[in-house]
Amino acid sequence: MKEGEKMEEDMKEVILDYIREEYLDEDSGIEIDENTKLISSGLVDSFSMVSLLMFLRQKYKANIPDEEATAEVFDTVSGIIELVNKYRQDK
Amino acid sequence: MSNIGSYEKRYKDFDWSLAKKELNWDENGNINIGYLCSDRNCELGLADKLALIWESYSGEVKKYTFNDIRIYSNNFADFFNKLGIKPGERICIFLDKVPALYIGLLGILKMGAIAQPLFSAFGEEALFTRLEDAETKAIITSRKHIGKVRRIRDQLPALKHIIIIDGEGMKLRDGEVAFDFEKTEPKEKFDIFKVTPDTPSLLHYTSGTTGKPKGALHVHKSILSQYITAKWVLDLTTDDLYWCTADPGWVTGTSYGILGPWSQGITQLVLEIGFIPERWYQAIEKYKVTIFYTAPTAIRSLMRVGDELVKKYDLSSLRHTASVGEPLNAEAVIWSDKVMGLPFHDNYWQTETGCIVIANYPGMKIKPGSMGKPFPGITATVVDPKTYEPINKAGVVGLIALKPGWPSMFKTYWNNKKIYEEKFRNGWYICGDRASIDEDGYFWFVGRDDDVINTGGHLVGPFEIESALIEHPSVAEAAAVGKPDPINMEVVKAFITLKHGCKPSDELKLDIVNFIRKKLSPLAMPQEIEFRDKLPKTRSGKIMRRLLRAQEWGEEIGDISTLEDE
Numbered sequence: 001m002k003e004g005e006k007m008e009e010d011m012k013e014v015i016l017d018y019i020r021e022e023y024l025d026e027d028s029g030i031e032i033d034e035n036t037k038l039i040s041s042g043l044v045d046s047f048s049m050v051s052l053l054m055f056l057r058q059k060y061k062a063n064i065p066d067e068e069a070t071a072e073v074f075d076t077v078s079g080i081i082e083l084v085n086k087y088r089q090d091k
Numbered sequence: 092m093s094n095i096g097s098y099e100k101r102y103k104d105f106d107w108s109l110a111k112k113e114l115n116w117d118e119n120g121n122i123n124i125g126y127l128c129s130d131r132n133c134e135l136g137l138a139d140k141l142a143l144i145w146e147s148y149s150g151e152v153k154k155y156t157f158n159d160i161r162i163y164s165n166n167f168a169d170f171f172n173k174l175g176i177k178p179g180e181r182i183c184i185f186l187d188k189v190p191a192l193y194i195g196l197l198g199i200l201k202m203g204a205i206a207q208p209l210f211s212a213f214g215e216e217a218l219f220t221r222l223e224d225a226e227t228k229a230i231i232t233s234r235k236h237i238g239k240v241r242r243i244r245d246q247l248p249a250l251k252h253i254i255i256i257d258g259e260g261m262k263l264r265d266g267e268v269a270f271d272f273e274k275t276e277p278k279e280k281f282d283i284f285k286v287t288p289d290t291p292s293l294l295h296y297t298s299g300t301t302g303k304p305k306g307a308l309h310v311h312k313s314i315l316s317q318y319i320t321a322k323w324v325l326d327l328t329t330d331d332l333y334w335c336t337a338d339p340g341w342v343t344g345t346s347y348g349i350l351g352p353w354s355q356g357i358t359q360l361v362l363e364i365g366f367i368p369e370r371w372y373q374a375i376e377k378y379k380v381t382i383f384y385t386a387p388t389a390i391r392s393l394m395r396v397g398d399e400l401v402k403k404y405d406l407s408s409l410r411h412t413a414s415v416g417e418p419l420n421a422e423a424v425i426w427s428d429k430v431m432g433l434p435f436h437d438n439y440w441q442t443e444t445g446c447i448v449i450a451n452y453p454g455m456k457i458k459p460g461s462m463g464k465p466f467p468g469i470t471a472t473v474v475d476p477k478t479y480e481p482i483n484k485a486g487v488v489g490l491i492a493l494k495p496g497w498p499s500m501f502k503t504y505w506n507n508k509k510i511y512e513e514k515f516r517n518g519w520y521i522c523g524d525r526a527s528i529d530e531d532g533y534f535w536f537v538g539r540d541d542d543v544i545n546t547g548g549h550l551v552g553p554f555e556i557e558s559a560l561i562e563h564p565s566v567a568e569a570a571a572v573g574k575p576d577p578i579n580m581e582v583v584k585a586f587i588t589l590k591h592g593c594k595p596s597d598e599l600k601l602d603i604v605n606f607i608r609k610k611l612s613p614l615a616m617p618q619e620i621e622f623r624d625k626l627p628k629t630r631s632g633k634i635m636r637r638l639l640r641a642q643e644w645g646e647e648i649g650d651i652s653t654l655e656d657e
Binding site for chain 2: 027028037040045050058072
């Protein structure tokens with residue numbers, strides 16, 4: 001695995017773990033991957049995603065502007081990774 | 092020709108007896124809303140007509156006729172009876188937008204209990220507050236949300252039954268029961284509970300400036316208002332395919348997502364998904380939606396996605412579009428007229444009013460950005476905030492006030508008669524919103540008259556947010572206000588002072604956000620937190636939220652003579 005791919009794979013796991021830990025209920029038995037629709041499927045409310053945005057800004061030193069952190073982008077982990085990669089400064 | 096025809100004539104001649112006549116509503120007959128929305132349609136020959144077309148998130152489609160709705164709601168009602176739930180007791184529905192929500196609500200009404208729908212995205216503390224206040228006897232939920240219920244259950248002694256609609260095969264705990272309304276033996280006949288016009292029907296929670304959320308209690312005669320407003324404002328007719336995007340956890344989703352359309356025998360579409368522009372446009376095209384009722388937040392989100400997407404779909408089936416939640420800006424009305432060929436008709440009402448009270452009507456000239464005119468049968472004005480006398484001068488801002496007496500007006504706040512009584516002044520019900528009336532009688536919304544925040548069309552009380560914030564070990568004081576947002580009109584911003592020895596940092600901010608997220612309704616989540624050394628206060632020590640809010644909105648700060656000395 002190339003360095004870039006590994007970084008992306010690591011980021012995917014970090015974000016998925018954060019979502020599982022912070023937003024999902026263990027009792028629900030819901031499983032997610034990078035393509036699971038999070039907001040539009042009702043798993044996570046868009047208003048609650050503010051903490052994930054703060055987390056991403058801190059973890060990846062990514063200055064993501066508020067106007068780009070839309071519910072559409074935050075609907076999947078893939079979309080989130082793409083956005084973080086655009087702004088991360090720790091590469 | 093629209094259902095309402097001439098607004099002026101309707102307003103002049105209106106009498107609520109018209110709604111009674113059309114619904115064959117006789118106080119001595121069967122006036123249970125559950126009956127009027129299901130059995131009555133079957134008796135009128137609509138048994139095989141589709142009542143509900145439901146599309147799941149994954150695209151699965153289920154269709155229910157009015158006869159299905161009748162039998163399945165009987166199944167629910169019979170099941171509640173067998174559990175020992177009594178008329179007048181509260182049954183909460185804590186579900187996503189699935190068929191069990193819509194049909195179960197009618198089942199609750201049919202056996203005389205009070206339906207308490209709650210938004211399924213609520214966190215456990217938001218859920219707890221509302222169940223505790225209502226002393227809810229039973230809750231209908233699903234596997235997806237059972238964890239939240241289980242974590243608060245021990246603190247709710249009144250909660251005896253937890254009904255899980257997809258609970259078959261689950262390891263159930265004490266008091267939990269699985270119930271699949273489609274798999275149980277069809278209950279062809281059910282002895283519907285006989286109600287009076289003032290028998291309680293629904294309990295919807297809403298927020299105020301102070302204290303906990305309040306339960307607005309509605310009664311069975313409210314259907315008269317919901318029926319006639321759905322007919323005249325939304326212009327529903329027999330052949331329509333109607334889509335209301337609201338979640339029945341909120342009042343729009345019940346008054347106009349269940350009761351208004353079904354009391355008229357209208358086929359309606361429900362999508363389980365939240366806002367996905369492509370799926371929304373696809374749904375209008377696929378199901379040939381004719382009447383579309385949504386919220387300004389959704390319309391502004393569609394605008395943001397752009398005109399190219401909308402052009403890919405055939406939306407020519409649409410013949411009327413309406414909007415409610417917060418004021419619809421003029422740009423959104425003009426945009427929809429341009430790209431959809433129809434302007435959105437804004438209207439105004441509240442959880443407490445139970446029905447639309449001010450609206451732009453089909454066939455009436457829209458003034459983009461205006462709320463419209465009072466519904467026939469509703470006397471509305473703006474009053475002076477000090478004297479509560481009507482302001483009879485065009486363009487002068489006052490408090491929106493309604494003359495009490497329309498059928499769907501709430502009866503009280505649950506366990507809170509004092510606050511209920513405070514809503515009435517000088518013979519008027521005071522809505523808590525400011526507006527002006529122009530020379531043509533159109534109302535123009537200005538803003539809230541209190542510290543309540545309107546985010547995405549939902550009211551959020553600052554008290555709940557501040558209480559959650561100050562529970563964090565580092566937070567000394569907190570103030571929550573609305574700040575401008577291009578999509579949601581307002582979002583919550585919190586100002587915080589820290590306890591001695593705590594230092595502001597991004598890490599602390601994240602910790603605070605995660606701490607309160609599980610306690611609050613998602614809508615109440617601050618989208619921004621700002622640390623301050625001190626918060627502005629009055630000399631008596633009360634935090635001046637209005638000052639903080641004015642700063643966010645770039646408004647004049649106004650009178651600060653009561654501000655504490657530096």
